[in-house]
Structures are given as C-alpha cells and as structure tokens.
Amino acid sequence: xxxxxxxxxxxxxxxxxxxxxxxxxxxxxxxxxxxxxxxxxxxxxxxxxxxxxxxxxxxxxxxxxxxxxxxxxxxxxxxxxxxxxxxxxxxxxxxxxxxxxxxxxxxxxxxxxxxxxxxxxxxxxxxxxxxxxxxxxxxxxxxxxxxxxxxxxxxxxxxxxxxxxxxxxxxxxxxxxxxxxxxxxxxxxxxxxxxxxxxxxxxxxxxxxxxxxxxxxxxxxxxxxxxxxxxxxxxxxxxxxxxxxxxxxxxxxxxxxxxxxxxxxxxxxxxxxxxxxxxxxxxxxxxxxxxxxxxxxxxxxxxxxxxxxxxxxxxxxxxxxxxxxxxxxxxxxxxxxxxxxxxxxxxxxxxxxxxxxxxxxxxx
Amino acid sequence: xxxxxxxxxxxxxxxxxxxxxxxxxxxxxxxxxxxxxxxxxxxxxxxxxxxxxxxxxxxxxxxxxxxxxxxxxxxxxxxxxxxxxxxxxxxxxxxxxxxxxxxxxxxxxxxxxxxxxxxxxxxxxxxxxxxxxxxxxxxxxxxxxxxxxxxxxxxxxxxxxxxxxxxxxxxxxxxxxxxxxxxxxxxxxxxxxxxxxxxxxxxxxxxxxxxxxxxxxxxxxxxxxxxxxxxxxxxxxxxxxxxxxxxxxxxxxxxxxxxxxxxxxxxxxxxxxxxxxxxxxxxxxxxxxxxxxxxxxxxxxxxxxxxxxxxxxxxxxxxxx
Ligand SMILES: Nc1ncnc2c1ncn2[C@@H]1O[C@H](COP(=O)(O)OP(=O)(O)O)[C@@H](O)[C@H]1O
Ligand SMILES: [Mg+2]
Numbered sequence: 001x002x003x004x005x006x007x008x009x010x011x012x013x014x015x016x017x018x019x020x021x022x023x024x025x026x027x028x029x030x031x032x033x034x035x036x037x038x039x040x041x042x043x044x045x046x047x048x049x050x051x052x053x054x055x056x057x058x059x060x061x062x063x064x065x066x067x068x069x070x071x072x073x074x075x076x077x078x079x080x081x082x083x084x085x086x087x088x089x090x091x092x093x094x095x096x097x098x099x100x101x102x103x104x105x106x107x108x109x110x111x112x113x114x115x116x117x118x119x120x121x122x123x124x125x126x127x128x129x130x131x132x133x134x135x136x137x138x139x140x141x142x143x144x145x146x147x148x149x150x151x152x153x154x155x156x157x158x159x160x161x162x163x164x165x166x167x168x169x170x171x172x173x174x175x176x177x178x179x180x181x182x183x184x185x186x187x188x189x190x191x192x193x194x195x196x197x198x199x200x201x202x203x204x205x206x207x208x209x210x211x212x213x214x215x216x217x218x219x220x221x222x223x224x225x226x227x228x229x230x231x232x233x234x235x236x237x238x239x240x241x242x243x244x245x246x247x248x249x250x251x252x253x254x255x256x257x258x259x260x261x262x263x264x265x266x267x268x269x270x271x272x273x274x275x276x277x278x279x280x281x282x283x284x285x286x287x288x289x290x291x292x293x294x295x296x297x298x299x300x301x302x303x304x305x306x307x308x309x310x311x312x313x314x315x316x317x318x319x320x321x322x323x324x325x326x327x328x329x330x331x332x333x334x335x336x337x338x339x340x341x342x343x344x345x346x347x348x349x350x351x352x353x354x355x356x357x358x359x360x361x362x363x364x
Numbered sequence: 365x366x367x368x369x370x371x372x373x374x375x376x377x378x379x380x381x382x383x384x385x386x387x388x389x390x391x392x393x394x395x396x397x398x399x400x401x402x403x404x405x406x407x408x409x410x411x412x413x414x415x416x417x418x419x420x421x422x423x424x425x426x427x428x429x430x431x432x433x434x435x436x437x438x439x440x441x442x443x444x445x446x447x448x449x450x451x452x453x454x455x456x457x458x459x460x461x462x463x464x465x466x467x468x469x470x471x472x473x474x475x476x477x478x479x480x481x482x483x484x485x486x487x488x489x490x491x492x493x494x495x496x497x498x499x500x501x502x503x504x505x506x507x508x509x510x511x512x513x514x515x516x517x518x519x520x521x522x523x524x525x526x527x528x529x530x531x532x533x534x535x536x537x538x539x540x541x542x543x544x545x546x547x548x549x550x551x552x553x554x555x556x557x558x559x560x561x562x563x564x565x566x567x568x569x570x571x572x573x574x575x576x577x578x579x580x581x582x583x584x585x586x587x588x589x590x591x592x593x594x595x596x597x598x599x600x601x602x603x604x605x606x607x608x609x610x611x612x613x614x615x616x617x618x619x620x621x622x623x624x625x626x627x628x629x630x631x632x633x634x635x636x637x638x639x640x641x642x643x644x645x646x647x648x649x650x651x652x653x654x655x656x657x658x659x660x661x662x663x664x665x666x667x668x669x670x671x672x673x674x675x676x677x678x679x680x681x682x683x684x685x
Contacts, residue, residue: 082577086578
C-alpha cells in the first residue's frame with residue numbers, strides 16, 4: 001500500500017523521442033488509476049519508468065515519500081503484469097508464483113501458503129504443476145496476476161493485461177481484476193488504450209496524448225467535462241460529434257441553422273462573437289424529433305444509414321455539411337434518406353476554441 | 365497430395381534417390397567397410413583375408429601403450445587418475461581433451477555471450493572473437509606454434525612471461541610431454557569459443573526481454589537473472605553446443621598433426637591421430653589397416669550415444685513447443 005507521485009517526469013529515449021513529457025500524477029493510496037490514451041502516447045513508457053525499467057530523463061518519481069529515481073526495479077517493491085504476461089516458460093505455475101517470494105528468502109512453508117492462497121483466489125489450484133505453455137490465454141493471464149498478488153507489493157502496475165484475451169473473457173476478467181483490487185486495496189496503475197476499459201475500471205482516469213497528460217479525473221468528470229477536443233473525442237463510444245459553427249450573441253450559426261443557446265454555451269458564444277467555433281455533442285445526447293423542452297437546440301439532418309444494435313440503433317446522418325452520429329432507442333422507426341430533426345439540450349453542447357482546442361463550456 | 369498412395373510414395377523415393385545414392389556410396393558403404401575391416405585381416409582393395417574377431421580391439425585396449433597405457437593406472441580412483449595422468453596414451457589424452465576443451469569452451473563461450481550482448485560494439489567484438497572459427501585448423505596450429513615457440517624472437521607466450529619475470533627462461537611449451545596436451549587444448553579452445561559465443565548469444569537474444577524484466581521487477585538481480593532465468597532457458601542451445609563440442613573433440617586431429625605430429629614421442633596423440641597413424645602410416649606392419657579401422661569403430665562408439673541423445677532431445681522439444 002502506497003501513494004505514487006510523478007513529479008514533472010520526462011522520458012526521452014536515446015533516439016530523441018520524447019515519450020513522456022512533464023508528467024504530473026498523484027496516485028492515492030489504494031486507488032485504481034487508469035492511464036489511457038492512443039497507441040504510442042507514452043503509457044507503457046510511463047509505467048516502465050515507475051517500475052524502474054527505464055531511467056527517467058527529468059523529474060521525480062516517488063513511492064510514498066521515497067524518491068525512487070535511482071532505485072533498481074528489484075528494490076521498488078512493486079509488481080508488474082506485462083501485456084505478454086512474461087511468464088517464466090521453464091517454471092511451473094507454482095514456481096512462477098513463488099519466484100518473487102523465493103528471492104525474498106521467504107520461508108518455504110510461508111511461500112506454499114501464500115501461493116496456494118493466491119491460486120485459490122484466481123482459480124489456479126489445479127494448474128499449479130503445469131508449465132505456462134500448457135495453459136490457455138486466460139489461464140496465463142491469471143498466473144500473471146497471481147505472480148503480482150502473492151508478493152503483496154506496494155503497488156500493481158498493469159500494462160494492457162486484457163489485450164490478448166477474446167472479447168468475452170476480457171469483460172469477465174475486467175470484473176475479476178476490479179474485485180481483486182477492491183479486496184486487496186493495493187494501489188494500482190492500469191494502462192490501456194481502450195476507453196471502455198478505462199471508464200469501467202478506473203477510480204480515476206488519466207488521459208494522455210503524445211506524451212502529455214491531458215486530463216485526470218473520475219469517469220463522469222471526463223465524460224461530462226472534457227477539458228479539450230482530444231479528451232472529448234477520446235472518451236465515450238461512439239465518439240462525440242464535432243461541427244464548426246459561427247458564434248454570435250447567445251447563439252451559434254451552423255450552416256443554415258441557428259442554434260439558440262442558454263447557459264455556458266451561450267456565454268461562450270457571446271464572448272467569441274464573430275469567430276468560428278467547434279461544437280461537440282455526444283451521439284447519445286441527440287433525441288430524434290425532440291421532446292419539446294425549452295432549452296433544446298434543434299439540428300436538421302438527413303439520414304444516411306441506420307445500424308440496428310438491438311436495444312438501440314446508431315443513425316449516421318448528414319447535417320449542414322457535417323457527418324453526425326446519433327444513438328437512439330431502436331423503437332423509433334427511421335429510414336435512410338429521411339429528413340429528421342435532432343434535439344439536444346443546450347447544456348449538453350460543448351463549445352471548443354478551434355485554436356487552443358480548449359473546452360469553453362467546461363463546468364467545474 | 366497423395367503421400368500415402370502408391371504413386372505418391374514412388375514419387376517420394378524418386379526425389380530422394382539422388383541423395384540416398386550419394387549417402388549410400390560415400391557414407392553408409394564406407395562405414396560398413398570400415399566396421400567389417402576392424403574384424404578382419406584385410407586391405408583397402410576389397411580383400412578380407414581372414415577373420416580376427418575382437419583381436420584388434422583387445423590389442424588396442426590392453427597391448428598398445430601408445431593408445432592406452434594400462435601400466436600407468438593403479439588403484440580405484442579412476443577419475444583422479446584420468447585427470448592427473450598425462451601420459452596414459454591416446455585414449456587418456458582424449459579424455460583430457462573432452463574434460464578441459466568442453467568445460468572451458470562452454471564456460472568462456474557462455475561468459476562471452478552474456479557480455480557480448482551488452483557491449484557497445486557488439487558486432488565488432490563478436491566478429492573478432494568469431495574469426496578464429498573461420499580460419500582452418502592448420503592456420504590456427506601455425507599461429508599457436510608461434511605463440512608457444514621457445515625462440516625469443518617469435519615466442520609470444522615466453523615474451524609475455526618474461527615481461528613479468530626477468531629471471532624467466534623460455535620454455536618449449538609444446539616440447540614438454542607434461543604441457544603439450546594443455547597447450548594444444550588451449551589453442552583449440554581459442555578456435556572454438558567464438559562459435560559457442562555466437563550460438564549462445566543468439567539464443568540469449570531469443571529470450572524475450574519482458575521475461576527478464578519481469579524477473580527484475582520480481583526482485584532478481586543480475587546473478588539471479590542469469591542463474592534462474594537465462595541459464596535454464598538456454599539449456600537446449602547449451603546441450604546442442606555441448607554435443608557439437610564433444611563430437612569435435614572426439615575427432616580432433618588436424619591441429620595436433622600440424623603442431624606436434626603427436627609428439628614429443630607419442631605424448632600428444634589422440635584417438636583420431638592413432639587412427640590416422642595406424643591406417644595410413646603403419647598399415648604395412650603386422651597389424652594391418654584393420655587395426656586403424658578398429659580405432660575408427662571405437663570413435664564411432666563414443667560419439668553415437670551422444671548423437672542419439674541429441675536427436676531424441678530435439679524431437680521431444682519440438683513436440684512440446
Ligand atoms: N526503446 C525505445 N526507443 C525509442 N523510442 C521508443 C522506445 N520505446 C517506445 N518508444 C517510443 O515512445 C513512444 C511511446 O511509446 P509507448 O510508451 O510504448 O506508448 P504506448 O504504450 O502508449 O503505446 C512511441 O512513440 C514509441 O515509438
Ligand atoms: Mg503500450
């Protein structure tokens with residue numbers, strides 16, 4: 001159990017690539033923090049810096065109050081689950097789990113007890129004598145988790161631990177990891193490129209792009225109040241719609257349509273009168289034909305394609321020269337080519353500055 | 365494709381036949397001929413005069429001090445005798461070769477492999493160490509003759525020792541029966557260690573980096589990573605290299621021929637050298653070429669079990685991975 005602090009951490013590789021740029025993070029004791037971002041944004045690098053597998057170029061990493069910049073991985077008391085699992089192929093499952101404990105010169109009896117306990121938690125009891133090559137992907141994954149938990153380390157680091165599992169197993173294991181973490185209350189830094197994983201698992205989420213931390217917050221904070229275009233587009237599935245509109249007093253002009261705004265959006269429009277702004281709205285916030293609320297904004301659209309998903313359907317449409325997507329309950333019958341009007345609550349509309357890409361309507 | 369159909373099988377034989385013919389003509393038949401010759405009074409012209417049974421083998425092992433000097437062995441501590449006797453004949457010399465050549469080539473080769481993957485100019489360093497491997501054993505022998513030479517102008521080893529100790533008198537390294545075998549073995553290690561290093565360092569590179577990183581995070585330092593991760597994961601390549609070294613050392617001949625011709629006296633002879641001597645130099649004497657053939661059979665018997673083990677091991681590895 002520990003806190004983890006990244007203080008202006010920069011990592012530049014020998015070839016000049018700046019993989020992590022001035023990263024500041026404060027991970028609380030027992031917290032499940034998800035580090036998310038597109039491939040290549042520096043998540044793995046940040047995690048490896050914390051593990052001690054990469055030397056940082058500038059800044060400070062602290063585990064509790066101890067600065068670990070120069071501490072080798074073996075003395076950091078952390079456990080890591082690798083994307084490839086990195087099980088020791090020549091050892092049985094038991095020995096894989098026991099490896100770290102053996103190195104700490106734990107008494108044999110104690111090793112046996114702890115390995116068996118971890119095996120029980122992870123349903124590995126019948127597999128202890130097997131070699132990794134005789135295990136399925138899901139079983140290997142559990143061994144990798146087991147290897148981390150038997151050591152009772154100060155923190156778990158996990159690098160895309162679910163990415164080699166099939167979709168069904170991934171959902172199941174997601175819940176398993178969460179349950180495990182809640183039970184052990186071990187500080188966890190979890191890396192993924194999958195925003196669904198991030199949203200469902202994280203106490204808090206840190207979104208990174210191009211080595212730079214974009215925003216850190218709870219899942220609802222990121223969803224409701226993305227600080228910039230990147231976070232807005234990255235968080236949420238299907239992704240947020242964007243369109244360019246001209247700002248005027250209390251309204252935005254989107255092609256031939258005028259959007260009469262209220263609240264924060266109206267303020268943002270007024271302050272930027274005459275400028276082109278970027279508006280963003282989530283597919284699930286669009287309501288087909290509206291429901292007559294006073295603060296609704298209406299957007300006309302022509303339907304291109306309808307994707308039926310069972311409970312819901314995904315409507316692809318053209319609106320004032322922009323492609324937009326709406327997620328609506330599937331009982332609403334619409335067809336391709338149909339002209340419709342989507343309504344959206346004014347306070348669900350995000351307005352971004354196209355130059356700084358910052359959210360002008362961010363609340364709180 | 366019809367591998368099991370009659371036509372398919374015929375086709376298969378047809379494609380394999382050139383190789384089979386060459387193999388039969390130049391490997392299987394000569395091997396058969398040699399083994400048969402070992403039991404006969406015969407010659408190289410397909411004559412087998414009369415059957416001798418095991419006489420050649422009996423003579424070799426009990427009645428030929430150049431091959432195995434039984435008079436030099438006393439007591440029961442065979443291992444000790446094997447290691448310390450340096451004048452027990454060609455067979456005992458070869459045992460020395462196996463022990464020292466094998467262990468030092470492996471240890472030095474493995475050490476270099478572990479270090480080579482870390483140094484800055486890995487390619488250059490590896491090439492430098494590998495080069496002796498590409499030189500013929502004849503050239504290796506000549507190079508080391510210079511190194512060991514007692515001549516003050518050419519003898520590198522004597523010069524080096526002299527540099528440390530002014531009172532040192534040059535030694536004829538390969539001229540002393542007590543030193544000659546170790547000098548030859550060392551030269552041969554120098555020539556082989558590059559191969560061991562290249563094979564093992566390639567194998568080390570084949571170990572996924574994440575496995576070693578996982579071990580580091582799990583609390584392993586350099587030594588534990590080597591002992592508990594790297595070494596066990598290299599067991600297959602190490603066993604392959606060991607077999608290669610073993611076969612190499614059982615048939616070692618050329619470097620000895622060039623450097624000492626088995627001398628001084630017969631003190632640096634090995635099995636293959638005896639085979640050559642008896643087959644091509646002494647065959648007109650009473651023993652005849654069958655005696656040399658018997659030496660060849662003994663070599664085959666020594667190498668065969670190792671080869672069989674190796675093939676088995678390979679098969680079982682392939683099944684499980
Ligand atoms: N060993 C390395 N040497 C040079 N560049 C690297 C190395 N490892 C990663 N990078 C670069 O650093 C950036 C971040 O990589 P990484 O941390 O693996 O991203 P992520 O895990 O988010 O996909 C990428 O541009 C990648 O190409
Ligand atoms: Mg990664």
